[in-house]
Amino acid sequence: MLKIENLQVKLEEEDKQILKGVTLEVPAGAVHAIMGPNGSGKSTLSYVLSGRDGYEVTGGAAELEGEDLLELEPEERAAAGLFLAFQYPVEIPGVGNMTFLRTALNAQRKSRGEEELSAADFLKLIREKAKSLKIDAEMLKRSVNVGFSGGEKKRNEILQMAMLEPKMCVLDETDSGLDVDAMKLVAEGVNALRSEGRSFLVITHYQRLLDHIKPDVVHIMADGRIVKSGGPELALEVENNGYADILEEVA
Amino acid sequence: MALPKAKADATEARLANLTLPSGGADWAQSARQDALSRLSAMGLPGARDEYWRFTRPDTLNSPAPEQAALFQNDEKPLFEEIERLKIVFRDGVLDRASSDDFELEGLEIETLGDATAKDIHWAKDVFGVLETRGQTPVHRPFGALNTAFATEGLVIRATGNVTKPVSLIYRHEDENSDAMLHLVIKVEQGASLTVLENGPAAARWNKSMEVEVADAGSFHHIRAQGRDHERVAVTHIFARIGAQSLFKSFTLTANGRMTRNEAFIEMAGDEGIAHIAGAALGDGTFHHDDTVFITHDAVACESRQVFKKVLRNGAVGTFQGKILVKEGAQKTDGYQISQSLLLDEDAQFLAKPELEIYADDVACSHGSTSGAIDEDALFYLRARGVPLKQAQDLLTLAFLAEAIEEIEDEAIADDIVERLDGWLSRRS
Ligand SMILES: Nc1ncnc2c1ncn2[C@@H]1O[C@H](COP(=O)(O)OP(=O)(O)O)[C@@H](O)[C@H]1O
Numbered sequence: 001m002l003k004i005e006n007l008q009v010k011l012e013e014e015d016k017q018i019l020k021g022v023t024l025e026v027p028a029g030a031v032h033a034i035m036g037p038n039g040s041g042k043s044t045l046s047y048v049l050s051g052r053d054g055y056e057v058t059g060g061a062a063e064l065e066g067e068d069l070l071e072l073e074p075e076e077r078a079a080a081g082l083f084l085a086f087q088y089p090v091e092i093p094g095v096g097n098m099t100f101l102r103t104a105l106n107a108q109r110k111s112r113g114e115e116e117l118s119a120a121d122f123l124k125l126i127r128e129k130a131k132s133l134k135i136d137a138e139m140l141k142r143s144v145n146v147g148f149s150g151g152e153k154k155r156n157e158i159l160q161m162a163m164l165e166p167k168m169c170v171l172d173e174t175d176s177g178l179d180v181d182a183m184k185l186v187a188e189g190v191n192a193l194r195s196e197g198r199s200f201l202v203i204t205h206y207q208r209l210l211d212h213i214k215p216d217v218v219h220i221m222a223d224g225r226i227v228k229s230g231g232p233e234l235a236l237e238v239e240n241n242g243y244a245d246i247l248e249e250v251a
Numbered sequence: 252m253a254l255p256k257a258k259a260d261a262t263e264a265r266l267a268n269l270t271l272p273s274g275g276a277d278w279a280q281s282a283r284q285d286a287l288s289r290l291s292a293m294g295l296p297g298a299r300d301e302y303w304r305f306t307r308p309d310t311l312n313s314p315a316p317e318q319a320a321l322f323q324n325d326e327k328p329l330f331e332e333i334e335r336l337k338i339v340f341r342d343g344v345l346d347r348a349s350s351d352d353f354e355l356e357g358l359e360i361e362t363l364g365d366a367t368a369k370d371i372h373w374a375k376d377v378f379g380v381l382e383t384r385g386q387t388p389v390h391r392p393f394g395a396l397n398t399a400f401a402t403e404g405l406v407i408r409a410t411g412n413v414t415k416p417v418s419l420i421y422r423h424e425d426e427n428s429d430a431m432l433h434l435v436i437k438v439e440q441g442a443s444l445t446v447l448e449n450g451p452a453a454a455r456w457n458k459s460m461e462v463e464v465a466d467a468g469s470f471h472h473i474r475a476q477g478r479d480h481e482r483v484a485v486t487h488i489f490a491r492i493g494a495q496s497l498f499k500s501f502t503l504t505a506n507g508r509m510t511r512n513e514a515f516i517e518m519a520g521d522e523g524i525a526h527i528a529g530a531a532l533g534d535g536t537f538h539h540d541d542t543v544f545i546t547h548d549a550v551a552c553e554s555r556q557v558f559k560k561v562l563r564n565g566a567v568g569t570f571q572g573k574i575l576v577k578e579g580a581q582k583t584d585g586y587q588i589s590q591s592l593l594l595d596e597d598a599q600f601l602a603k604p605e606l607e608i609y610a611d612d613v614a615c616s617h618g619s620t621s622g623a624i625d626e627d628a629l630f631y632l633r634a635r636g637v638p639l640k641q642a643q644d645l646l647t648l649a650f651l652a653e654a655i656e657e658i659e660d661e662a663i664a665d666d667i668v669e670r671l672d673g674w675l676s677r678r679s
């Protein structure tokens with residue numbers, strides 16, 4: 001599904017290399033996790049995959065189902081099936097949450113040559129999905145993420161994911177700032193979306209989330225590289241011993 | 252005090268071809284004569300006047316207007332779906348044949364000419380009176396000019412809850428028209444009225460609206476100033492509102508070489524509410540000036556000024572807004588925001604927000620910002636699949652939302668939003 005090869009990225013404005021050759025492949029239906037110390041480049045990877053400005057790819061490649069992601073505009077990547085749940089969801093005063101989602105959903109459908117969803121069908125769909133994430137009607141009416149608590153913002157990200165039904169979901173620290181109940185809710189939301197044709201790349205600091213969303217593979221990222229990959233037990237090792245041992249071992 | 256020579260000359264040149272209307276009743280004639288005296292004493296604005304620091308008055312001062320090409324508007328007319336009483340003006344001249352009858356329950360409408368010809372008329376207490384009050388502490392020469400010379404206009408009185416809006420439709424059909432129009436409006440105690448205005452009106456347009464809202468009355472005003480690119484306009488609102496009354500005014504300006512919209516609002520009775528808002532869209536040769544002065548002279552009144560401008564390609568927006576809280580106007584709630592969204596680096600926004608407060612128990616806030624589209628928000632939208640242009644437009648509308656929200660009637664607000672959408676979608 002997602003194939004990243006020797007991806008190298010520097011900041012556009014500064015001469016600072018952040019990704020120093022990331023190689024990773026997430027097959028269809030699989031859940032991979034990326035763990036790693038702060039500043040190792042996890043968010044940068046997610047931004048570069050989704051097409052944010054400010055980064056320059058100096059080498060390597062990233063493909064979604066064989067299509068060169070790096071050539072596409074952010075909206076084309078979304079329409080191709082890529083979704084990023086932001087570490088810091090953006091507040092957009094003046095744009096209603098519903099309007100936002102409907103515009104996004106219909107824009108994606110349109111660009112794929114599908115018919116737009118009617119207002120009634122959309123409403124039905126969003127009510128159903130919002131309910132399972134405990135997002136009430138009032139929250140749907142408010143401006144995107146404005147006045148939302150940290151947990152509400154993260155649930156809102158998952159709601160967007162559920163509505164847009166992407167093929168490749170990248171979750172950037174969706175668990176950070178969540179209490180146990182909120183995390184369960186988010187994990188349930190993610191698990192409900194798991195399917196044969198859908199893959200996940202879950203970026204997290206903590207084993208906690210991975211208790212709920214069982215990964216097939218865990219990667220450790222440090223200083224812009226994947227330094228170790230393994231099974232779910234790798235996450236446990238990090239949880240118990242921190243990163244120091246692993247980093248020493250690969251140094 | 253004698254006027255500086257440049258001012259005296261400009262004023263004299265402007266007045267040379269104008270004659271005071273005749274045929275009015277004594278009260279009207281003396282109101283006009285007084286206005287002319289005021290104007291002669293204050294003179295037309297000069298480039299050095301503090302109140303005209305951001306806006307050059309030349310195009311408004313010149314004896315004759317510059318030619319303004321007519322604009323072929325292919326959109327369906329604004330407010331078309333709204334049940335209303337339509338009154339049509341062509342280049343500032345009433346077209347009675349194209350207008351509805353002036354008949355609506357709770358409403359009296361006369362032409363300015365008819366009303367000012369009557370020896371006894373309620374308009375005596377409003378016509379030129381509110382404008383005169385608006386000349387202190389700052390001169391508004393084009394307001395005085397209008398009182399003195401406007402022959403066209405309407406005198407409107409609401410005595411009850413007027414169910415349909417009065418819709419003034421301003422057509423611009425003569426490339427050289429120089430029009431003045433004067434509205435005198437009174438909303439009686441407990442009555443309510445909505446006035447809609449739309450259209451580019453004239454090559455050069457000077458419109459003045461004096462509005463008295465009695466206690467517990469409510470007045471809504473929504474206007475759109477047309478899509479013509481070359482027209483120039485100066486407009487005034489002079490309002491005095493009573494206890495527990497409501498005054499709301501919203502203006503949409505898209506295009507227009509030069510627009511100065513002034514508003515002078517006095518809150519004269521306790522617990523009154525006055526909101527004034529504007530959304531301006533400028534692309535290219537566009538200078539748009541909102542100049543607002545709200546005086547709190549009673550207890551527990553609320554005022555809001557919400558002005559938003561979207562500017563690109565050399566367009567200029569300006570805002571001068573003041574909240575004056577007089578001694579004794581306790582529990583005043585005053586709010587003022589002026590913001591511009593600059594879509595490129597050629598656009599410019601100049602703002603002078605002011606508070607002047609002589610009471611101690613008040614809550615007043617004001618803010619002014621100028622900036623580009625939020626890149627983080629733009630990326631967030633695109634990352635969800637919204638194409639760049641659509642995302643920019645969505646954020647532009649979001650920027651304007653706070654001003655649009657000042658329109659209470661949903662159908663009217665939708666109509667205005669459709670115009671904004673249209674303006675944005677015509678630009679790449
Ligand atoms: N736009 C940016 N400007 C400056 N530094 C940046 C920017 N984006 C990322 N970095 C730097 O790149 C490194 C990796 O950051 P990030 O990808 O956010 O790491 P992580 O998500 O793993 O914590 C950090 O040193 C961070 O400071």
Ligand SMILES: [Mg+2]
Pocket residue numbers: 042043044087172173
């Ligand atoms: Mg991060």
